[in-house]
Amino acid sequence: MEHYNMNLTLKVWKQKNCKEKGKFETFQVSNISSEMSFLEMFDILNEQLVAEGKEPIAFDHDCREGICGMCSMYINGRPHGPWHQTTTCQLHMREYKDGDTIVVEPWRANSFPVIKDLVVDRTAFDRIIAAGGYISVNTGNAQDANCLPIDKQKADESFAAASCIGCGACVAACPNASAMLFVSAKVSHLALLPQGDPERKMRASNMVKQMDIEGFGSCTNIGACEAECPKGISLENIARLNREYIGAMFSGSKEG
Amino acid sequence: MALNSKIPAGPLDKKWETYKSTCKLVNPANKRQLEIIVVGTGLAGASAAASLGEMGYKVKAFCFQDSPRRAHSIAAQGGINAAKNYQNDGDSTYRLFYDTIKGGDYRAREGNVHRLAEVSANIIDQCVAQGVPFAREYGGLLSNRSFGGTQVQRTFYAAGQTGQQLLIGAYQGLERQISLGTVTMYNRHEMLEVVKIDGKARGIIARDLVTGELERHFGHAVLLCTGGYGNVFYLSTNAMGSNATAVWKAHKQGAYFGNPCFTQIHPTCIPVSGDHQSKLTLMSESLRNDGRIWVPKKQADTRKAFDIPEEERDYYLERRYPAFGNLVPRDVASRAAKERCDAGYGVGSSKMAVYLDFASAIERYGKVEAHKQGKSNADKATIYAMGKDVVKEKYGNLFEMYEKITGENPYEIPMRIYPAVHYTMGGLWVDYELMTNIPGLYALGEANFSDHGANRLGASALMQGLADGYFVIPYTLGNNLADDIRTKSIPTDHPAFVAAEKEVSDRINKLMSIKGKESVESFHKRLGKIMWDKCGMGRNAKGLKEAIEEIKALRKEFWSNVRIPGEIKEFNTELDKAGRVADFMELGELMCMDALNRQESCGGHFREESQTEEGEALRDDEKYMYVSAWEFKGESQFEMHKEDLVYDVVHPSARSYK
Numbered sequence: 001m002e003h004y005n006m007n008l009t010l011k012v013w014k015q016k017n018c019k020e021k022g023k024f025e026t027f028q029v030s031n032i033s034s035e036m037s038f039l040e041m042f043d044i045l046n047e048q049l050v051a052e053g054k055e056p057i058a059f060d061h062d063c064r065e066g067i068c069g070m071c072s073m074y075i076n077g078r079p080h081g082p083w084h085q086t087t088t089c090q091l092h093m094r095e096y097k098d099g100d101t102i103v104v105e106p107w108r109a110n111s112f113p114v115i116k117d118l119v120v121d122r123t124a125f126d127r128i129i130a131a132g133g134y135i136s137v138n139t140g141n142a143q144d145a146n147c148l149p150i151d152k153q154k155a156d157e158s159f160a161a162a163s164c165i166g167c168g169a170c171v172a173a174c175p176n177a178s179a180m181l182f183v184s185a186k187v188s189h190l191a192l193l194p195q196g197d198p199e200r201k202m203r204a205s206n207m208v209k210q211m212d213i214e215g216f217g218s219c220t221n222i223g224a225c226e227a228e229c230p231k232g233i234s235l236e237n238i239a240r241l242n243r244e245y246i247g248a249m250f251s252g253s254k255e256g
Numbered sequence: 257m258a259l260n261s262k263i264p265a266g267p268l269d270k271k272w273e274t275y276k277s278t279c280k281l282v283n284p285a286n287k288r289q290l291e292i293i294v295v296g297t298g299l300a301g302a303s304a305a306a307s308l309g310e311m312g313y314k315v316k317a318f319c320f321q322d323s324p325r326r327a328h329s330i331a332a333q334g335g336i337n338a339a340k341n342y343q344n345d346g347d348s349t350y351r352l353f354y355d356t357i358k359g360g361d362y363r364a365r366e367g368n369v370h371r372l373a374e375v376s377a378n379i380i381d382q383c384v385a386q387g388v389p390f391a392r393e394y395g396g397l398l399s400n401r402s403f404g405g406t407q408v409q410r411t412f413y414a415a416g417q418t419g420q421q422l423l424i425g426a427y428q429g430l431e432r433q434i435s436l437g438t439v440t441m442y443n444r445h446e447m448l449e450v451v452k453i454d455g456k457a458r459g460i461i462a463r464d465l466v467t468g469e470l471e472r473h474f475g476h477a478v479l480l481c482t483g484g485y486g487n488v489f490y491l492s493t494n495a496m497g498s499n500a501t502a503v504w505k506a507h508k509q510g511a512y513f514g515n516p517c518f519t520q521i522h523p524t525c526i527p528v529s530g531d532h533q534s535k536l537t538l539m540s541e542s543l544r545n546d547g548r549i550w551v552p553k554k555q556a557d558t559r560k561a562f563d564i565p566e567e568e569r570d571y572y573l574e575r576r577y578p579a580f581g582n583l584v585p586r587d588v589a590s591r592a593a594k595e596r597c598d599a600g601y602g603v604g605s606s607k608m609a610v611y612l613d614f615a616s617a618i619e620r621y622g623k624v625e626a627h628k629q630g631k632s633n634a635d636k637a638t639i640y641a642m643g644k645d646v647v648k649e650k651y652g653n654l655f656e657m658y659e660k661i662t663g664e665n666p667y668e669i670p671m672r673i674y675p676a677v678h679y680t681m682g683g684l685w686v687d688y689e690l691m692t693n694i695p696g697l698y699a700l701g702e703a704n705f706s707d708h709g710a711n712r713l714g715a716s717a718l719m720q721g722l723a724d725g726y727f728v729i730p731y732t733l734g735n736n737l738a739d740d741i742r743t744k745s746i747p748t749d750h751p752a753f754v755a756a757e758k759e760v761s762d763r764i765n766k767l768m769s770i771k772g773k774e775s776v777e778s779f780h781k782r783l784g785k786i787m788w789d790k791c792g793m794g795r796n797a798k799g800l801k802e803a804i805e806e807i808k809a810l811r812k813e814f815w816s817n818v819r820i821p822g823e824i825k826e827f828n829t830e831l832d833k834a835g836r837v838a839d840f841m842e843l844g845e846l847m848c849m850d851a852l853n854r855q856e857s858c859g860g861h862f863r864e865e866s867q868t869e870e871g872e873a874l875r876d877d878e879k880y881m882y883v884s885a886w887e888f889k890g891e892s893q894f895e896m897h898k899e900d901l902v903y904d905v906v907h908p909s910a911r912s913y914k
Contacts, residue, residue, distance in 0.1 A: 035529040043534055050775045055821045058829055062495040064535045067420055068326040090660045115466055116827040126323050130435040134428035135387045139307040139726045142381035149396025159389035159414060166325055195387050
């Protein structure tokens with residue numbers, strides 16, 4: 001693959017904290033290699049800002065290999081940028097060409113308040129998991145793992161749902177800022193396994209209740225969440241969540 | 257202080273059982289009065305915090321990330337070992353123990369490693385009960401694969417994201433305890449000091465990374481589960497935030513640092529592409545199950561990989577190590593790659609890479625599939641397509657990741673790989689109970705030094721993290737806290753807390769007041785270069801001595817010329833990073849001192865002066881069969897204590913994979 005260098009204009013959201021109003025600021029970066037990752041391009045910009053005596057742009061990132069779910073930029077109107085099933089840290093600069101302008105914003109959702117610049121608070125997701133996204137088994141209670149054979153297809157489907165990295169792109173992509181894809185991925189992961197069966201009703205109703213308390217919007221079957229999910233979590237999970245939830249409601253499951 | 261490893265008496269396979277049946281217990285009412293601080297929420301931290309919460313302790317857990325689920329354990333790809341012998345291939349607790357001791361080049365404790373092998377099977381049971389979706393066979397039972405340094409299939413996995421699935425399991429257990437109120441979670445918090453009262457660890461000073469405020473937290477015990485220090489090298493497979501600050505603060509408070517020079521360089525990582533590189537990405541060791549590693553037989557061969565005919569390729573691992581082939585342990589594979597590249601056989605534009613080739617695996621699997629489907633006359637293209645599907649199912653996400661980073665399709669062109677810093681076997685010295693030499697201060701998982709000797713085998717880090725958190729600390733912590741039940745919570749206005757907070761605050765103020773010219777990032781890069789060049793895959797006395805002087809000079813420059821923008825009392829990632837890099841610059845010096853002291857080659861530590869005629873690592877058991885435990889005595893002053901390693905069961909011999 002041929003490598004090349006480029007000059008870019010960046011319009012980046014700057015916001016001091018959650019109380020103050022934010023605004024876009026424009027920056028120029030030059031000699032960006034097509035081999036860089038998108039975040040490495042931001043590293044260069046930040047180094048440049050520090051050298052100029054300015055404050056660097058705050059952004060969340062950690063593993064830089066597409067699995068921790070920490071990076072969260074909204075790039076030219078798309079969470080994690082243009083590449084299909086790719087987190088921001090795995091987006092590479094060969095996507096862009098010399099002279100391009102790139103607009104970068106934080107995730108936009110009332111339930112994800114901005115902490116600073118591109119950094120948002122996603123602890124609402126943790127609270128949804130705490131409401132029921134688990135199997136209640138204490139350490140030391142387990143039987144031999146192979147005492148419980150699980151249909152491979154079910155296990156694979158469960159795994160596919162469990163590959164959600166909790167990044168919040170689904171919420172950022174949704175015009176309603178709904179968290180249904182995230183919640184449904186966890187409900188599906190556990191409901192598809194026999195271990196998760198005993199608590200499935202309580203889990204679905206409690207997680208949905210917490211999702212509502214956090215102020216996430218409703219699902220209107222737009223599908224932007226699935227299209228933008230870096231891990232390809234399927235909309236089928238939302239259908240399953242709806243079935244689980246309705247089942248829980250009609251059977252009069254008590255909220256735990 | 258004499259080091260007491262507190263290994264229980266009795267035969268090796270009865271030590272842990274005896275310990276568990278005789279250790280002291282804490283009754284439920286008393287547990288509710290005992291407060292435990294857990295720093296870090298990776299596999300070790302999350303599993304410990306969840307288990308201790310379940311038991312009834314009052315737990316406070318801390319992580320610097322925005323959620324406990326993001327700890328870097330999440331990035332582990334390949335798998336987790338357990339001596340289940342589900343494959344009926346001769347595995348046993350003893351064999352896992354033996355492989356781990358041998359893999360560690362006879363520099364780990366027998367007692368600890370045997371315990372690890374014993375509890376390994378429980379980990380798989382526990383994780384399945386939590387709903388961890390491990391890979392399964394069509395019969396519904398769990399699937400296994402091989403990893404380096406073993407001849408059995410004992411690795412359990414969830415595609416290429418085993419770490420994520422295990423961590424999510426532990427995280428969900430942790431969140432459940434948070435909802436029950438037994439664990440209080442502090443996200444975006446960084447531990448900056450251990451507070452000692454009457455010689456015991458009694459709390460920490462943490463900084464809220466959003467507001468910049470310092471906080472005091474009391475605990476009857478403090479557990480450091482903060483991972484490894486591979487980021488000393490700047491470029492590593494660690495996450496950007498992975499750091500040594502918590503363990504280094506503990507070290508400066510008196511905790512000994514065990515085997516700091518033992519670092520693992522992983523053989524299969526995507527090569528560096530330029531100066532902009534911020535981190536390196538691992539390609540799972542599981543790929544060596546099916547990928548064959550080779551370089552051209554001709555030096556500086558510029559032909560494309562597929563233009564080089566079979567007979568002109570050097571499958572150097574298969575050639576040098578026929579018994580283990582491509583599945584030799586990591587240290588051996590890394591050195592062999594470096595040897596070929598240094599000798600001028602490297603590939604790619606930088607010539608610092610070797611090929612990892614899946615062509616023959618695709619063909620082999622394709623033939624099996626064709627046979628299964630009764631297509632005995634399948635043509636080459638059909639076989640290729642079928643084989644590609646099999647490889648895709650096994651390693652698809654890794655291949656995609658490789659293509660995103662390099663822009664090359666690894667199904668068509670062999671992967672280019674090169675070794676990179678991955679894991680640190682060294683860490684805080686701990687006894688059998690995972691307690692450091694500071695009473696009440698524990699270290700779990702990668703943060704301690706205990707189980708992997710001089711080289712960790714693949715798929716053993718996840719095993720150790722979860723063993724420590726789920727199955728070891730719940731017993732050993734109780735054994736010690738049983739004597740602490742009369743200790744009431746100490747108010748955090750105690751002078752020790754006040755003094756510790758002042759210390760932290762002074763240091764932050766000092767960092768901010770430098771107002772120099774060079775960025776933190778730039779200092780980190782310079783440190784990394786010194787470490788990689790002189791304390792990396794090959795080390796010698798001259799280089800290490802130079803490195804020590806260079807690090808000292810760099811540190812001096814840092815403290816007079818670093819530039820940190822922004823304020824203290826706000827979200828300030830440059831300030832967070834500055835503190836971490838300052839600590840790396842002290843730890844790096846100790847790593848070089850330890851490497852200089854150990855004039856032998858063992859595992860990941862390769863002293864160029866100590867090798868066989870064939871270039872293999874040459875151990876010196878007479879002189880160096882000990883753990884070096886370093887005590888901090890002041891800036892650049894460290895005193896070494898030795899814990900002799902005693903082998904009652906295995907007989908250390910030259911480690912051969914030929």
